[in-house]
Amino acid sequence: MDDQLASRIEVKALTLSYGNDVVLDALSLPIPKGQITVLAGPNGCGKSTLLRAIRRLHAPQSGQVLLDAEDISKLNGKALGRKIGLLAQSPSAPQDMTVEELVRLGRYPHQAMLQPWSPGDDAAVAAAMAGTGVDTMKHRRIGSLSGGQLQRAWIAMVLAQETDTICLDEPVNHLDMAHQLDCLELVTKLNKEQGRTIVLVLHDLNLAARYADQLVFVAGGKVRERGAPEAMMRADLIAEVFSVNAEIITDPVHQRPICIPHRRA
Amino acid sequence: MTAIAATYDRGARVSLAKGWIYAGLVVAMGITMLMSLTLGYKVYSLGEVWAALTANDGSETATVIAGLRLPRALIAPLAGAALGMAGVLVQTLSRNRIASPDTLGLNAGASLAVVLATVVFGVQSLVGLSLAAATGALLTSVVVFGVAAGAGGLSPLKIVLVGVTFASLAHAVVEIILTSNEAQLQQLLFWLSGAFVDRPISLFYNGLPVVLVGAALAFVLSVALDAMQADDSTAASLGVPLVAVRGLAFLAVSLLTGAAVSMAGPVAFVGLVVPHIARRLVGLRHRHQLAAAALSGAIYATLADVAARFVIYPVEAPVGAITAVVGAVALLVLLMRRLA
Structure with a gap:
């Protein structure tokens, strides 16, 4: 894919609430172009909402999503539809x-x-x-x-x-193990071969660590921490974000960190 | 290269097949309209029909053909086409294959509006009554969707439940008004019987532009409607302006349903059955769904109108009864499939 087509997305101090529930609280996040960013976090942490806000399916109370330094709220629906694709959860x-x-x-x-x-x-x-x-x-x-x-x-x-950016909201949710791998390998191929920027919401932390270039932990409507999976998969951080005591080992095949949960923290 | 050629071939075959389907539908529509002109209590030859339509010599034959047969041979297909397209739109908007102008109460709302316009506001003109019918259909769609949404989500069955309830309510109000306004009873029964018989041809000329506007609006929206067959999140992420498309599509539904009701009264279940036939023939893209629904709706309504002349010959059956029986059976089959 033509490099000029690839866009860079930046979420800036985005606040979004449903009624009185603040789902995203002044959340900021850069999404590097040509990389796979995976959003992970406990249920109700706002990761799906963040993904949908990136495609402007929810209007924020304040803050912006910038696409090539341009506020997406200024683009019309079709123009945005040519730049950011979203596969909704259970379409x-x-x-x-x-x-x-x-x-x-x-x-x-x-x-x-x-x-x-x-x-x-x-x-x-x-x-x-x-x-x-x-x-x-x-x-x-x-x-x-x-x-x-x-x-x-x-x-x-x-x-x-x-679109040069593709967002997928829990794309492997109802799939068995073989099809989970199929799906994520396909997404990785699109990223590696066509340079598309990918943003995924994944529940399975080990799949997230395996496929992410940038792993983002969302908690309480904020980005708790983000970085390469090797830096993110730490027992203390996982205990804090997911309330689970876990041991982290390195996958002998892919050399990626894997989390083995022990019990609720 | 081979792959490209093969793809091209397949594409060409598909469009050829659609071309034949449309050609077949147009021919069938022509044949049913000729049947409508020739068949009935008295059977006329094509020559007699031609003579009566080209040079009305004032004979009884010419008077019957030009004055009685011709209006219904034009109004039945136009009303059928309008209801068929309205059915496609309603089924897509509610993402519900058992929705139709009837199950959403739109026919009943349009009838109620016609009765109210006549009795309360003294409207007599055909234009006024057509407007009333379209307005009634539009208001009904707003009320039905509003109530269904207020009751927690637009689930297919919920919309239909609200629609059917509203339809009975509208029927009840119509009955009450008619019982207390005997003077206007005769004239209004004319509207409410759901028939193509004894309609003046002016109704056709009056309904035609309304149907054309509604159809044009529907065709302009067709690509957006394709995308709206998917869930709201998907459609919105493709860039469909959901609120605007819904609003305009309901306007089209109201124009089409209102025009059909103003011409023929509430002819039951045409809009329920026809979209299913159309999708079988040409698939799910709305450009084709709408075109095929218009043609097959025209054929279906005209055939039903011809059948109405013979099922209890020599007496004429109300066409609404025939479409109601066919539609009720179709609805039961669809419901059983849904529940299975």
Whole structure:
């Protein structure tokens, strides 16, 4: 991917609340371009909300999200849809929609009202389906897919958006171990081969440590600490953020830190 | 290169298939309209129909064809097309395959508005009554979605429950008004019977522009509606302005439903059945869903109108009863599938 297309996102003192509940409290976070940033933290810490705020699905009370030093609240919806893609948590579409019809939805931000579907749209859809391996099932209805296939079809939909930043909210939630790896390897491939900036919310700390370039612990609506997984996977920090006493060892295969939880702290 | 050629071939075949489907639908619509002109208590030949339409000689045959058969041969397909498109829109907006202008109470709301406009405000003009019907449909959609949302979320079944409840309420109010306004009973029953028979042709000319505006609006929104088949988060992250698209789409639904009700009264369940046929034929993209629903809605309504002339021959059955029976069966099947 063209380097100039890659954008840098910076979250600046973002405060966001639902009613009286402050979910994000003056949270600041740089998201380096071309890297995989993983947001982790206990339930209700605000990590999903942060991800959604990065795509402007929630309006903040104060603070900004900057994209290439420009406040995203000044961009229109379609323009932002060409820059940041988001795969929501448990997305849904009609069961009788075909894989190809689903992936085509990703072209929405590239289409103008009444403008006909272009060869460029076709190429993007084909590339997205090929890149995720769903091209062989493009005429199948999504209701007939397995969980892993369905998730790949959804990722293809986001890929067809051709954004240089892709946010995925708990993409491996309902997948078995093999498909969790499939999904995250696919995401890593998009990052390494196409230079796309990836922001993930993951619950599994060991998967987070394995795939993250930047690991971010969110707690109490703030960034508690961020850094390389090796620096972040410390017993004291995990005890504080996740309320779990854990031992950290190094994965002998990937040389990444792994956390072995003992008991609640 | 081979791969590109293969992809191209597949794409071409698909569009060719759609072309044939549309051609077939247009031909079928033409045939049903000819059936509507020729078949009935008395069967006329195509020659008699042609003669009556090109040169009305004042004979009984010409009067029946031009004055009675022609209006219903035009109004039935137009109302069917409008309800078919309205059904597609409503099913997408509520993400609910058992939604329709009927199950959301829009037909009933439009009927109530027509009755109120006549009895309370003394509206007589066709334009005024059409406006009342569209306004009634629009207000009903606001009320039904408002109540369903207030009751905690827009779940498919909840919307339909609220819609059906509102429809019974509207029917009850209509009954009360009619019982206490016997003078206007005859004229209003004309609206409320849900039929294409005995409609003046002016209703067609009056309804046509409203349907065209509603259809144009729907087609302009079609790409956004495609994206809105996914959940709100996904649609919003693609850049769909959800509130604006919903608002405009409901305006289109109201125009289409209002036009259909102003022409034919509440013809039951056309908007429920037709979108299912359309999606089977052309898939889920709205450009195609809407076009196929318009054509198959026209065919369905016209066929039902022709069937109404023969099911209890020589007496004519109300067409609304026929579409209600077909629609009720379809609704039961869909409900059982949903619950299974």
